[in-house]
Amino acid sequence: MDSAATTSDLTDHLGYWLRLVSNHVSQAFARKVEARGVTVAEWVVMRQLLDVEVLAPSRLAERMGATRGTVSKLADRLIGKGLAIRSPDPEDGRGQTLSLTLAGRTLTPELALLADQNDAEVFGGLSARDRAALARILRSIVDNRGLKAMPIE
Amino acid sequence: MDSAATTSDLTDHLGYWLRLVSNHVSQAFARKVEARGVTVAEWVVMRQLLDVEVLAPSRLAERMGATRGTVSKLADRLIGKGLAIRSPDPEDGRGQTLSLTLAGRTLTPELALLADQNDAEVFGGLSARDRAALARILRSIVDNRGLKAMPIE
């Protein structure tokens, strides 16, 4: 590659390419979900709630790799849109739980289909072999680095 | 993979893994440059200016894939930190040019080294073969999708 004396070129960085593609994927997805009236961060919350049905804000924050304050604000927005509800935890007077409304449970799988479609658009041009290699390499970085936060897709 | 009837799983999406890793790379890099008093977006501007020495804000916006307003604000911050200067274009009364100060020209290669180090930390656990495959696959997505914006790394 470069000699040691050469100033490193920004475009030589793998992180550069990763971010370029990742930004593109996320922005394309953001445009798709925007038409359904939600943001990408809101989608992540909805997707989590669809799986577990009922979840404490603090658990959700851990799963998303976000702070409790961030989750509180996202929950406010989803509640304002009629997609989620907040209820007191019957077993702990301090606790709250979040869950999807019927509208939220209906919308979430539709958003998941948009994510499928987005993936197909961006990665569909790759060979099946390259898609598999990309998935394997990304997962190995996740394992190596001990990542566990849920990103905003 | 999944049967057609199964709700798509968020973690099945390649975009999910891409974003998880990309966010991690960027956040790790942001922490490194923060210690030098600049943000990631500011670094991208500095790196561009180091290459071309003098650049109009509108050219910079094109290269970065940002709006002129965004560049204007980033330039303000760099100027405030004594890292860049703004000068009138002698050939066009409407035009301005941006360039690095001596402090900026000194700092930029140091930031590039941090980017090298960040890449090494995140991707160093991969085999050389996998690093090459990742670079090739990412570039092929960039080509397929006609991406050309400079991302913020």
Add this chain to the structure above:
DNA sequence: TATTGTTATACTCTATAACTATA
């Protein structure tokens, strides 16, 4: 005292659109 959740505050990043000065 520790924990849960909310709220207050602040900052980065970004975009759109209005505005100013020049061409």
Add this chain to the structure above:
DNA sequence: TATAGTTATAGAGTATAACAATA
């Protein structure tokens, strides 16, 4: 009228820290 640049405004995303209620 068109272009270069700045400024105003807005909103997403995020974090830290203060706070209230409960354990």
